[in-house]
Amino acid sequence: MEYSMIHTKQKPPVSSSVLGVIMAIVVELMFFGGLISAFVLAQAGQVEWPPSDQPRLPFWFTFGNMLILLVSAYFMWMAIKNAKEGRKSYALFITLFLGILFFLIQGYEWMRILLFGMETSHSLFTSFFYTIIGLHGFHVFIGLMLLGYVFYKIKQLKEKDNISNYILTVGIFWFFVVALWPVLYYLIYWVR
């Protein structure tokens, strides 16, 4: 008897890759939830925040950078919409470009802060700053790798549904990365 690899079930309502990335985001949310609650608790126990002897973070500069990231989410949404309707567009490329821009600007900011002499071991404030922002940066990096992979992969694919599924999967992860940033920005750059 030959193997009949026919799947008797019809297409699932939510594709496996989308479901998988949603579960991964659940874990990520709990992960950042842990970090953020640790940060908020540590902050609540301090008299001064940020401590008076620590450098102030560049508020407006990062605000501008946040706008770049938010615009990239808009183009991601466009890319998903276009792929669903089977249209070709540059939206995914623009998302990738804006993401890289955000990553580089954030890296530049870090270099300046580091050269300014702010180190991880100085205080709880700097420890949390580098840990949380660094981990978000790491997720942006992963998101960019995935975007790059999908950008390369969809050129080889023919079927519309397949392309759309790839873009939707990476898009959900990118939305998560983008949506996290305003929260972190508010907590770390903005408060007090």
Next chain:
Amino acid sequence: MNTHKKHGFWHRYFFSLDHKDIGFQYMLTIFVMVSIGGFFAYVFRMHLAYPEMEVPLFGLVTNKDYNMLITNHGLIMMMWLALGMLLAVAGNYLIPIMIGTDDMAFPKLNKLSYWFFLISVILMISSFFMKRGGFGGGWTMYPPLSVGDFGYNTAYTSFKDRFFTANTFVLLAITFEFIALLMGGINFFVTTLNKRAKGMTLTKMPMIVWMINIASVLFMFSVGPLIAGAFMLLLDINAGTGFYDVYRGGDPLLWEHLFWFFGHPEVYVILLPPLGIIAEIISTNSRKPLYGYKFILNLTLIAAILSMMVWAHHQFVSGIDPRAATIFSIFTIIISLPFAGIILAYIATLWNGDLKINLPMKWAIGAITLFTLIGGFTGLYLGASVFDIYAHDTSFVVAHFHYTLFPTVIFGSFAAFYYWFGKFSGRELNKFWGNVHFWLTFIFFNGFAFPLFLLGLAGQHRRIADYRQFEFLMQDPLPLYRQIATISAVILILSQFIFIFNFFWSLKRGKKVTSDNPWESNTLEWQTASPPPHGNFAVYPEVHHGPYEYNHPDREDDFLPQNKK
């Protein structure tokens, strides 16, 4: 006929994408870890009973050795054996075949998850050989102990000195292992939702598939904060941050919260899969439908939610506000209700059944008996903060959690081994040695763990290496209890060799199974060849019935496979 050609050793053990092979790889890796954990237990138990003696195969146990041994015993058994065996092995092997599909939703992710697991095992084992010795900060890794010998004094140590310590390696190992299990968990969840056979609705899935999935999701919800905490601890050791350093405004209690926010749901992550295994076995072997399928399911979901609200009962002596302690006590005691309901449903399943007391059934009944009567029951006492403050960190706690974990993890795994071995290998385990193994394990487990209750009530603290300095702990009959516990533990460990030999001997030379469905069970894995071929089913099954339709009054056979009309 199997048209796939047989693959070589490397292909099967390192690169195979088949879920059964990956499950087998996990199993062998965990056997290695368990042997190490069991050996450690033997060494420190011997030391506790005979403190002046040089332990055979190890030598004299110093206080530092003792700390390292208990720490790594706990870590290996909790993280690698319990989580690995019950989530990774059971999930990988059983889920696709029980829901009637060929493989996981993401076979490559599954392979990657095993590789991460292997890396974590290598990191863990290499941590024993660091220049400053193995990790000895307790399996809960509370800072500042877990920050290491150098503490927070970063001025005089180089990064290299700090990185190549057991502390760093253990934390990395745990992080890698959790990433592996998360990949596995995502795979299980997606596979279960998207790849079920035609006609298999969610409530026609066997209980164990539900249980492993609920456990995986619970794991996913609870593990994030611990990974965050472990990452912060890694930075504390290696990057000079001060998250847990009181002098810089950090708080060591933060770790306890992050750890136990995962740590307590984890015990339910461990408990649920054995409950599923037991459900399969008792329903099949009492030839009765599982009593209250949806009742059990709802109770499990309630327990899973409640389990996220009880973590601080591990911290009653860590300076917690007594009002908060009361709340956590109440939740801890409430969470025993759903489990009481589940056990009641299991007893109702057994009630008036046509019981077939075979080997898996013995393990299953042994597991529920010990878990409920002693493990769960003493948990009620410890959950109340008034009692816990007295018994905290004594041998009473050790006995309690061995009575909860051993019956579930070990008895549950053995029940699964004896139940599914024929399916897994196409051969039978030797029944006589199986019985010897069961009775030795059952008797000497009790012989080992029960005296610890008495010792704990007498005030024996669990993290003290040598009791000779405490006169009240050397009074009769306490040393005798310690010796009984130790001798039983040694026999318990030795009797596991019976299983190991039986397992590997039967794998190669055992009697071939005569039937694909020896227990006359309904679930889909019994409706294919043993061992199942690559792709699991020759023809993909279509499901018409629930998994537990035994002794239907209108039918001649007392069982009705899920794929029969």
